[in-house]
Amino acid sequence: MMQLTLAQESAHGDWLGRFDPRLRLLTALLLALTVVALQRLPLLLTALLLALLLAWRVGLSGPLLRKRLLAMEGFMIVLLVMLPFSVPGESWLTLGPFSASLEGLWRALEIVLRANAVVILLMALIGTLEPVVLGHALGQLRLPQKLIHLFLFTVRYIGVLFDEYQTLRLAMRARAFVAGSNRHTWRSLGWLLGMLLVRSLERSRRILAAMKCRGFSGRFYLVNPNVWRHRDTLALFAAGGLAAILLLLEQTL
Amino acid sequence: MAIRRLDFDRIPQAAVLSAAFFIASLVSVPVGPSSVHLILNGLMGLILGWAAVPAILVALLMQAVFFGYGGLLVLGVNTLNIALPALLCAGLLGPALRRSSGRASLAWGAASGALGVVLTGTLVSLSLGLSSSDYLPAAKVVLATYAPLMVAEAAVTGFTLAFLLKVAPELITLQE
Numbered sequence: 001m002m003q004l005t006l007a008q009e010s011a012h013g014d015w016l017g018r019f020d021p022r023l024r025l026l027t028a029l030l031l032a033l034t035v036v037a038l039q040r041l042p043l044l045l046t047a048l049l050l051a052l053l054l055a056w057r058v059g060l061s062g063p064l065l066r067k068r069l070l071a072m073e074g075f076m077i078v079l080l081v082m083l084p085f086s087v088p089g090e091s092w093l094t095l096g097p098f099s100a101s102l103e104g105l106w107r108a109l110e111i112v113l114r115a116n117a118v119v120i121l122l123m124a125l126i127g128t129l130e131p132v133v134l135g136h137a138l139g140q141l142r143l144p145q146k147l148i149h150l151f152l153f154t155v156r157y158i159g160v161l162f163d164e165y166q167t168l169r170l171a172m173r174a175r176a177f178v179a180g181s182n183r184h185t186w187r188s189l190g191w192l193l194g195m196l197l198v199r200s201l202e203r204s205r206r207i208l209a210a211m212k213c214r215g216f217s218g219r220f221y222l223v224n225p226n227v228w229r230h231r232d233t234l235a236l237f238a239a240g241g242l243a244a245i246l247l248l249l250e251q252t253l
Numbered sequence: 254m255a256i257r258r259l260d261f262d263r264i265p266q267a268a269v270l271s272a273a274f275f276i277a278s279l280v281s282v283p284v285g286p287s288s289v290h291l292i293l294n295g296l297m298g299l300i301l302g303w304a305a306v307p308a309i310l311v312a313l314l315m316q317a318v319f320f321g322y323g324g325l326l327v328l329g330v331n332t333l334n335i336a337l338p339a340l341l342c343a344g345l346l347g348p349a350l351r352r353s354s355g356r357a358s359l360a361w362g363a364a365s366g367a368l369g370v371v372l373t374g375t376l377v378s379l380s381l382g383l384s385s386s387d388y389l390p391a392a393k394v395v396l397a398t399y400a401p402l403m404v405a406e407a408a409v410t411g412f413t414l415a416f417l418l419k420v421a422p423e424l425i426t427l428q429e
C-alpha cells in the first residue's frame with residue numbers, strides 16, 4: 001500500500017489533531033495568500049522560518065521534507081540562474097556577453113523564499129491530514145458534492161490500483177523487462193497502462209454493482225465527528241492576526 | 254460545469270479511472286539519457302470525455318496536498334492547462350481514432366498524446382509569461398523540457414490506445 005499522507009507517528013502529531021480539519025484548511029489558505037502578497041526579503045525569511053517551525057512542531061521529519069521539496073527546486077534553480085541575467089539593472093557578475101543584475105538576483109531570491117514558505121506551510125497543515133478526513137472537511141466547507149465523492153473514491157482506489165500496478169510490474173520483471181529508451185519499452189509500457197485501465201474499468205463495474213446492491217441511490221452520507229469548537233475560532237483569529245501583522249509590516253517598512 | 258455533466262452513477266467509474274491515471278503518472282519512462290513522468294491528458298480526454306476535468310482537478314489536488322508538487326494556489330490554472338488540451342484531444346482526434354484500426358489507430362493515438370503535451374506546454378508557458386514577465390525566460394526553459402516528454406507521451410499513448418481498441422474498445426467509446 002502506498003504511503004499518501006505525510007503523517008508521522010510522533011508525540012507532536014496530535015497537537016494539531018486537536019483542531020478541526022476545517023480550521024487547518026482555512027488557516028493554510030489564509031497564510032498562503034498572505035505569504036504570496038509579501039515582497040520584502042526579511043518578512044519572507046520570517047515566513048519561511050515560521051513555516052519550518054510549524055513543520056517541525058507537527059513532526060515532519062527533515063529527510064522527508066527535503067525529498068518532497070526537491071521536486072519543486074528544479075524549477076526554482078532554473079529561475080535562480082536565469083533571472084539575474086534577464087532583469088536589467090546594476091551588474092555584479094559578467095560572463096562573456098551576459099551580465100547578471102543585482103535586482104534580478106533579489107527578485108529570484110524573493111520568489112524562491114516565497115514558494116518554499118508556501119509549500120512547507122501547506123505540507124505541514126494539510127499534507128498531514130488523512131485523505132478521507134480532508135475529503136470530509138472539504139465537503140463541510142460546501143464544495144460540490146460530486147467533486148467530494150470523486151475525491152473520496154479516488155483516494156480509496158489509488159491504493160488498490162497501485163497494488164494492481166505492482167503485480168503487473170512484477171510480472172514484467174519476471175520476464176526480464178528492463179526499461180530503456182526504445183520502441184520495445186514504449187510498447188510494453190503502453191500495453192501496461194492499457195491493461196491497468198481495462199482492469200480498472202472492470203473493477204469500477206463491480207464496485208457500482210456492489211453499491212447498487214446495497215441501495216446506493218446516488219449519494220452517500222458523510223459521517224463525521226468534526227465539531228467546530230471555541231479553540232478553533234481562537235486559532236483562526238490568531239492566524240488572522242499573524243497574517244495582518246505580516247501585511248502591516250510589509251506596508252510600513 | 255463539467256462536474257454537472259457527471260452522473261452520480263458514473264462517479265465510481267470516473268474515480269477508479271482517475272486513480273488509474275494517477276498511478277500511471279507515477280511510472281517513469283526513459284527517453285534518451287533522462288526519464289520523464291507522463292501527463293496522459295490526451296488519453297484521459299479520449300477515455301473520460303467531460304469527466305476528465307474533475308478527474309484532473311482531483312488528481313492535481315492530491316498531488317499538491319500529498320506530494321507538495323505544484324501548489325494549491327495555482328490549482329485552478331493548472332487544471333485548465335491540463336484539462337483543456339484533454340477536451341480538445343477528445344473533440345478533435347476522438348472521432349478519427351474510433352474509426353481507425355491497426356497502424357492508423359497507433360498514429361492517431363500518438364498524435365493525441367503529442368497534442369495533449371504540446372498544448373499543455375504552451376498553456377503553462379503562456380500562464381507563466383502572463384502572470385509576470387519575470388518568469389518569461391524560465392517559461393522558455395520549461396517549454397524546452399516538454400520536448401522529450403512529448404516523444405515519450407506520444408509513443409506510450411499511441412500503444413495504449415492501439416491496445417485498448419483491440420482489447421476493450423468499449424473503454425474508448427463509453428462517453429456520455
